Amino acid sequence: DISSSSRVPDECQLVYARVPDTDDQWATYTMIPRKTGTNVRKHGDIVIQWTDPEFPNYMDDESYNYDRLTWNGQETGGQYEGKFVVESIVTGIGMVAQSTTNNGGHNVLPLVPRVDEGSLTRFDSPGAGATTSYHNLTWWFSKDLEAGDELLYSHEGKKTTIPQSGNGNVRKRPSLEYLKENAYCMDNLFPRKSRVKEAGRGAYATRDLLKDSIVGPVPVALVHRDELRSKTNHNDQLLLNYCLGHNSSNWLLFPYSPIINLINHYNVPNVELQWSAPPSSNINQNDNKKIQPMMLLELVATRPIQKGEEIYLNYGKEWEDAWWKHDRDIWKPSNTHYTPSYVMDDAIRMMRTEQEQKEHPYPDNLFTSCFYRYSDRSEDERATGQNSKKKDSITSFRWHLTKGLYDLKNFRPCQVLKRMEDNSGRSAYAARILNRPGLDITEIIPKDELHVVTHIPRAAIQFSDKAYTTDQHLKYAFRHEIGLPEDLIPSSWKIKDQPAIDA
Numbered sequence: 001d002i003s004s005s006s007r008v009p010d011e012c013q014l015v016y017a018r019v020p021d022t023d024d025q026w027a028t029y030t031m032i033p034r035k036t037g038t039n040v041r042k043h044g045d046i047v048i049q050w051t052d053p054e055f056p057n058y059m060d061d062e063s064y065n066y067d068r069l070t071w072n073g074q075e076t077g078g079q080y081e082g083k084f085v086v087e088s089i090v091t092g093i094g095m096v097a098q099s100t101t102n103n104g105g106h107n108v109l110p111l112v113p114r115v116d117e118g119s120l121t122r123f124d125s126p127g128a129g130a131t132t133s134y135h136n137l138t139w140w141f142s143k144d145l146e147a148g149d150e151l152l153y154s155h156e157g158k159k160t161t162i163p164q165s166g167n168g169n170v171r172k173r174p175s176l177e178y179l180k181e182n183a184y185c186m187d188n189l190f191p192r193k194s195r196v197k198e199a200g201r202g203a204y205a206t207r208d209l210l211k212d213s214i215v216g217p218v219p220v221a222l223v224h225r226d227e228l229r230s231k232t233n234h235n236d237q238l239l240l241n242y243c244l245g246h247n248s249s250n251w252l253l254f255p256y257s258p259i260i261n262l263i264n265h266y267n268v269p270n271v272e273l274q275w276s277a278p279p280s281s282n283i284n285q286n287d288n289k290k291i292q293p294m295m296l297l298e299l300v301a302t303r304p305i306q307k308g309e310e311i312y313l314n315y316g317k318e319w320e321d322a323w324w325k326h327d328r329d330i331w332k333p334s335n336t337h338y339t340p341s342y343v344m345d346d347a348i349r350m351m352r353t354e355q356e357q358k359e360h361p362y363p364d365n366l367f368t369s370c371f372y373r374y375s376d377r378s379e380d381e382r383a384t385g386q387n388s389k390k391k392d393s394i395t396s397f398r399w400h401l402t403k404g405l406y407d408l409k410n411f412r413p414c415q416v417l418k419r420m421e422d423n424s425g426r427s428a429y430a431a432r433i434l435n436r437p438g439l440d441i442t443e444i445i446p447k448d449e450l451h452v453v454t455h456i457p458r459a460a461i462q463f464s465d466k467a468y469t470t471d472q473h474l475k476y477a478f479r480h481e482i483g484l485p486e487d488l489i490p491s492s493w494k495i496k497d498q499p500a501i502d503a
């Protein structure tokens with residue numbers, strides 16, 4: 001019996017609540033007025049890259065949306081993690097805020113995530129590759145908001161089975177009293193390096209939390225185990241480590257509210273999970289392309305938690321056994337030379353030309369990319385391209401900054417041909433621009449065209465990791481879902497005729 005007042009502490013600024021007068025729509029609301037340009041929260045979301053997803057055989061249906069939870073990988077910088085398709089799961093604000101297709105109707109915008117290994121390296125850590133390197137994707141307000149306003153982000157292509165408003169109609173602002181009584185606080189947690197060795201990042205309490213109070217809402221999406229088996233790779237998808245499950249069921253639950261995904265395992269936990277309302281038993285498991293009813297768990301404090309304490313969930317004995325086995329018997333340190341792209345970008349100020357790289361190659365796992373928009377060419381420049389009908393025509397373009405050019409979707413492979421100095425004595429480069437999978441059609445350079453761009457500043461060139469070379473693809477990366485107590489698994493989801501998966 002939790003008194004409603006303990007759900008939303010007075011200082012809470014961000015809440016999750018059912019939209020008034022709807023059955024199944026949930027939204028994220030601000031409890032205080034907000035100013036344009038300020039951050040939604042100081043810390044951002046993590047991003048999980050789902051690489052080259054595959055249709056499980058039995059889901060042989062064109063409309064099956066493996067991308068129902070996701071953004072296009074090129075929006076988060078994940079485009080090179082896979083060979084063909086990369087879907088980015090922006091868990092947190094990217095999923096609990098409503099998306100609007102209403103042009104200009106949004107009031108929050110995302111920044112790009114930071115990329116690093118979070119101190120777990122492949123040379124010395126059994127945890128390498130078991131957690132995501134994409135983190136701290138922060139959001140900012142693009143409009144002033146009043147207390148009680150709903151957060152809306154702009155997302156056209158997002159398919160989703162998570163109940164969403166979709167149409168982006170501006171709804172009546174609920175009263176603060178309604179939110180105080182019915183909402184869940186969503187800023188009780190913040191991210192920081194975990195105190196657990198090898199665990200990566202962790203979740204910490206923003207404020208003192210009472211025993212039995214709700215630490216946060218845990219809306220979950222249904223994911224099938226088959227979706228997480230990668231045929232391209234020897235290993236399961238990284239997403240598995242962020243899912244809740246039990247080996248009596250092939251259905252996994254992916255929690256998607258802010259910071260919840262960062263909670264680590266400890267066998268003396270300070271929180272546990274419970275259903276807010278038991279999931280409706282009429283969920284058609286084999287039909288999860290359809291809109292699923294909202295499924296919501298609650299994270300409850302099992303003892304008083306002090307501000308600044310790390311939050312721990314007991315992932316269960318099976319998870320712990322799997323981890324120790326991994327640590328003792330499976331993991332091996334990497335012994336080949338490796339420099340990730342973000343380290344190289346800090347280290348190298350002057351880019352080498354293709355010619356220079358013959359003598360002085362970059363590490364094998366890297367290549368260079370440029371921020372460039374092919375569709376920015378002027379009429380004249382287009383004409384030169386079209387007139388030279390002969391094969392292997394060379395077209396050239398002078399790089400200049402246009403609005404949105406540094407969006408990650410404009411990031412594409414390029415080969416540095418020449419280094420020059422611009423008028424102010426800074427290095428600038430000429431590079432051949434190449435295609436990659438996933439580009440918009442207007443961005444694809446025709447096969448026989450050699451498209452050279454001059455005057456590219458160093459800042460518009462960066463190192464990229466080749467597909468399947470980053471830590472999340474390591475052969476020995478740990479993979480195991482978080483153990484959900486069996487009594488939380490609805491009996492209709494349990495494996496009946498099929499043998500249980502051995503984990």
Ligand SMILES: C[S@@+](CC[C@H](N)C(=O)[O-])C[C@H]1O[C@@H](n2cnc3c(N)ncnc32)[C@H](O)[C@@H]1O
Pocket residue numbers: 118127130131132194196197198199200201202241242243261262263264265266323478480482
């Ligand atoms: C849901 S994630 C938790 C967040 C993760 N620490 C991060 O930085 O993204 C689960 C993963 O965290 C790591 N982890 C959690 N608890 C751990 C522990 N007690 N010891 C080692 N690794 C742990 C494991 O890699 C596990 O697969």
